[in-house]
Amino acid sequence: MDWLMPVAISLGTIAVVIALGALGWRARLARQSDIAAPSPAPETLSDPAYLANGQYVVTTTAGDWLDRIAVHSLGVKSNATASVHDEGILIVRSGARDLFISRPDLRGVRLDRGMAGKFVEKDGLVVFTWTLNGTAVDTGFRTREAAARTRLLDAAAALAPAAPSTSPAQVHNPTKDTQ
Missing domain, CATH: 1.20.5 (Single alpha-helices involved in coiled-coils or other helix-helix interfaces)
Structure with missing residues (x-):
């Protein structure tokens, strides 16, 4: 006893x-109750420019990798598939609502080391910076294969505007990289 x-x-x-x-x-x-739900994906999407299997990591406030967005199941890690279409980026998550980042909302894309809940090797996460109904957010995605990360980054960067809202040192801009 x-x-x-x-x-x-x-x-x-x-x-x-x-x-x-x-x-x-x-x-x-x-x-965070005032943050509106993400817009659903359009009924019809163009064929994907690229599709990658991996893990949806989390959505955080842009620039603050620890401030997890909890509403609308955006703070929950899950297995997912990310596909890049002409209309935007669709992340199909298992056990959670799909997340669609429309092309006009996308502000930039970069590689990063980690976010709330997931830390990996240098440049191991693809991070999409976008606006969620007026709130600037970052969404992290970890590809299953390292080679898929660069292809996802390139396909998503083709949708991003020429003048990214995040630090130029962190954002992948294929037109600038080739100059």
């Missing part, structure tokens, strides 16, 4: 930590 007290204290501590995490998540949801 000497082990009963330490086990009870450990279980109580774990329960308190879980409860505090749940309260924090609920507070984040309440704080």
Whole structure:
């Protein structure tokens, strides 16, 4: 019976930590309740310029890789497929609503080391910077294969405007890279 007290204290501590995490998540949801849901994908999309399997990492406030967007299941990591179309980028997520980044909303695309919930090797994530109903956000995607990362980056960068809103050192701009 000497082990009963330490086990009870450990279980109580774990329960308190879980409860505090749940309260924090609920507070984040309440704080972000004014962020409208992403627009759905158009009924018909052009054939994909590129398609990559991988993992949807998270959507955060642009420039703040720790400020996770919790509303509309944008803060939940999941397996996904990203496809680049003339109309924008479609991320089909398992267990969560699909995410469509329309071409006019896309502000830039870059490679990065990590975001809230996922840290990988240098330039291991493809990060799309876009506006979600007026809020600037970053969405991270990790491709399954390293070679697919560059092809996804190039296809998405072709949709991005010529003058990116993020740091020029971080944004992939194929026209600038060839000059």
